[in-house]
Each structure stands twice: as structure tokens, then as C-alpha cells.
Amino acid sequence: MEVIHIVLGKANPNRLNGVNKVVYNMATEQHKAGKNISVWGIATDVKHDYPKRIFKTILFKSHWFPGMITGKLKRAIIQNKHAIFHLHGGWIPLFSSLATLFDRYGIKYVLTPHGSYNTLAMKKSSWLKKLYHFFFEKRLLEQAHKIHCIGKSEVTGLHKICEQARTFLLPYGFEYTRQIMIPKKEDSFTIGYVGRLDIHTKGLDLLMDAFLFFQKHYPKSSLWLIGEGDGHELLKRFIREQKLKNVILWGKKFGIEKDFLIQKMHVFVHPSRNEGMPTAVLEALSLGIPAIVSEATNLGDYVRAYKSGVVIPDNNPGELFRAMEDLYFDFMKGNFDTYRLNGKLMLKEKFHWPTLVENLDELYL
Numbered sequence: 001m002e003v004i005h006i007v008l009g010k011a012n013p014n015r016l017n018g019v020n021k022v023v024y025n026m027a028t029e030q031h032k033a034g035k036n037i038s039v040w041g042i043a044t045d046v047k048h049d050y051p052k053r054i055f056k057t058i059l060f061k062s063h064w065f066p067g068m069i070t071g072k073l074k075r076a077i078i079q080n081k082h083a084i085f086h087l088h089g090g091w092i093p094l095f096s097s098l099a100t101l102f103d104r105y106g107i108k109y110v111l112t113p114h115g116s117y118n119t120l121a122m123k124k125s126s127w128l129k130k131l132y133h134f135f136f137e138k139r140l141l142e143q144a145h146k147i148h149c150i151g152k153s154e155v156t157g158l159h160k161i162c163e164q165a166r167t168f169l170l171p172y173g174f175e176y177t178r179q180i181m182i183p184k185k186e187d188s189f190t191i192g193y194v195g196r197l198d199i200h201t202k203g204l205d206l207l208m209d210a211f212l213f214f215q216k217h218y219p220k221s222s223l224w225l226i227g228e229g230d231g232h233e234l235l236k237r238f239i240r241e242q243k244l245k246n247v248i249l250w251g252k253k254f255g256i257e258k259d260f261l262i263q264k265m266h267v268f269v270h271p272s273r274n275e276g277m278p279t280a281v282l283e284a285l286s287l288g289i290p291a292i293v294s295e296a297t298n299l300g301d302y303v304r305a306y307k308s309g310v311v312i313p314d315n316n317p318g319e320l321f322r323a324m325e326d327l328y329f330d331f332m333k334g335n336f337d338t339y340r341l342n343g344k345l346m347l348k349e350k351f352h353w354p355t356l357v358e359n360l361d362e363l364y365l
Contacts, residue, residue: 002036002083003364008092010041010059012050014254016196016227019114021279022172023088024053029173029353030360031055040076042094067093067136069101078105084145084364085109090116096136099143110168110363111144115276117161118153118296141165146363150277151298168363171298173353174282188220188246189328192265192289194258194280197229197249203271203294203315204231208238210271210320215244218328222246226253226261263287266336267327271312271320272296282351285309285343290336292323302350308343 090113268284291309
């Protein structure tokens with residue numbers, strides 16, 4: 001069984017794009033398990049400017065019109081028509097066109113939307129999405145052999161727009177082996193976030209409101225935000241207008257430099273309104289940092305069951321403040337070791353890639 005992943009981009013793990021990270025990890029683990037796997041990337045340039053990898057990667061230059069299939073890509077698909085194509089992402093015009101091509105040649109494909117169809121995502125530009133769905137996305141969903149959902153919110157959202165969608169529920173895996181020196185914690189209580197600086201989607205307005213209140217109660221606290229995005233200037237303005245102290249916008253960081261900063265945090269926060277499944281939270285847990293997550297991250301059930309952090313209702317800065325305060329009290333009492341052990345146990349039992357890769361075969365069969 002040959003599987004070809006198709007993704008917009010180059011599946012470069014050293015990017016803030018979570019979909020590319022997941023595709024890189026998925027293909028890597030499938031290759032390590034002996035699967036016949038390759039990745040086709042659709043990009044504006046076809047330069048192989050990414051870290052060394054163990055799986056085969058072929059790059060195709062994207063067409064200037066987003067829904068157009070280039071001749072080179074079309075020929076490659078027809079030549080490999082006996083493979084199973086695994087598409088990554090939702091509301092992508094090119095994928096709707098590919099669904100028509102796949103149907104014409106009897107080619108089997110599966111789809112991982114990466115959170116594109118969860119309930120909250122569907123509320124954004126809802127009328128435009130309904131119109132686009134009627135003419136384009138509906139065919140993509142109905143013809144897919146199976147649709148790989150990573151959380152219950154996505155299953156719910158998907159069935160609202162396509163009742164007959166054949167869903168397959170399985171989380172992403174996570175395998176972390178990098179060994180780095182454990183740095184000394186900051187003297188102040190440090191709360192951290194890693195990801196795209198998208199104010200609304202990532203719930204960064206909730207985080208700033210909650211931290212503003214938290215710092216008034218605990219003046220020595222700090223907030224670190226790692227990442228880039230359109231919300232950078234708005235965050236700087238909020239910090240300046242509210243005269244917040246000890247807030248650092250680190251910009252984008254990768255690899256050991258990013259991990260070093262995460263390990264200096266006391267608590268990791270991800271209060272998203274809309275997510276697939278943020279790998280940054282899993283990275284923090286693997287480094288022994290307890291997490292505060294919203295239900296929209298699709299990690300709430302895991303964090304709650306394993307007591308590896310605190311789960312908050314979405315869109316609620318008051319609950320986020322109380323979660324920060326609860327973990328602060330636990331830290332002051334010396335109760336953080338339990339969170340660290342629970343987080344690592346959660347990753348081992350629920351996000352072990354070798355196990356999930358075998359389960360992933362059910363998506364293709």
C-alpha cells in the first residue's frame with residue numbers, strides 16, 4: 001500500500017504552520033514503521049530549503065490561480081493512480097479540484113482537515129463558507145474515502161455540513177527524544193505561550209486580560225509569548241497602554257532555542273477558540289511543564305483525565321485567571337512533580353506514534 005501525502009507548503013517542521021509540522025511527523029513515523037510513504041508539497045517555490053528528512057519529498061510549484069491543477073501535478077497523480085492520496089487541510093480550492101480529478105480516474109483519497117471543520121471554525125465567515133461548501137467543498141467531503149478527525153469538536157462540526165461524511169477519529173502522535181540541558185527556572189512565576197500571534201483564533205485577548213488581572217495580584221509574575229503573526233503590534237499596544245511589566249515577545253524560535261525557553265516557564269497556556277490539536281502543548285508537557293488549555297484545543301479530555309494541567313471553558317478570561325492562580329498555589333506548595341509525571345504518562349499512553357501509525361492504517365484500508 002503506497003500513501004502520498006499532499007500539503008500546501010513543504011512539510012517543514014521549522015515553521016509556525018502546525019499542519020506542516022504534523023505532516024512531517026506523520027510521514028517520518030510512517031516511514032520508520034516501514035510504510036511506503038512520500039510527501040508532495042505545493043509551494044510558490046520548489047527550492048528544497050528544509051532540514052534533512054528520511055522520507056521522499058517532491059515539490060510542485062503552485063498555480064497563480066488557487067483552484068488550478070498544474071500540468072505537472074496532474075501527470076504525476078495519473079502516473080501514481082494506484083496510490084492512496086492523503087490530503088491535508090480544509091477549505092483549500094486546489095483540493096476541491098483534485099477531488100474531481102480523483103473521481104475521474106477512480107483514485108482513492110482520504111482527508112485530514114486539521115481542525116478546519118470544528119464547530120468554532122465553522123462560525124468564521126459562515127455565509128461565505130456555506131456558499132463555497134455548496135459549490136466546491138461538498139464534493140470533496142462526500143467523495144473522500146474517510147475523513148480523519150483529531151477531536152470531537154471537528155466530528156461535530158463536520159457532520160453539521162456533511163451528514164454522510166465517513167469520519168475516523170484519531171489524535172496526532174507525539175514523540176520527543178531531544179535531550180537538552182534543564183535550565184534554572186526564573187525567579188518570577190513565568191507563564192508562557194508558543195504559537196502564531198493570531199489574537200482571536202488563539203485566544204490571546206483572553207490571555208492578556210487574564211494576565212493583567214493576575215499580575216495585579218502577583219506582581220513578580222511574567223508572561224512570555226513565542227511566535228509571530230498579525231497580532232504582534234496589537235499585543236505591543238496592549239502592553240504599553242496597560243503598563244504591563246515583565247511581558248516578553250520573543251518572536252519565532254525553533255529547536256533547542258525554543259525548548260530552552262519553554263523549560264524556563266512554570267506554566268504553558270493555550271486558550272484557543274479554534275484549533276486542530278496544538279503540538280506546542282504536547283511539546284511543553286514533554287518538557288515537564290503543566291498546561292492550561294481551552295476545550296477548543298481538543299486536548300481538554302486528555303489533560304483532565306491525566307491531571308496534567310487545567311482545562312478552561314472557551315472565551316472566559318476569569319476562568320483562565322483562576323487556572324493560573326490554582327497552578328501558582330500548587331507551585332508554591334511544591335506540588336508540580338505530579339503534573340510533570342502525569343503529562344509524560346499522558347503522552348506515552350495516548351500519543352505514542354508507533355501505536356498510532358498502526359491505527360492510522362485503518363484510515364486507508
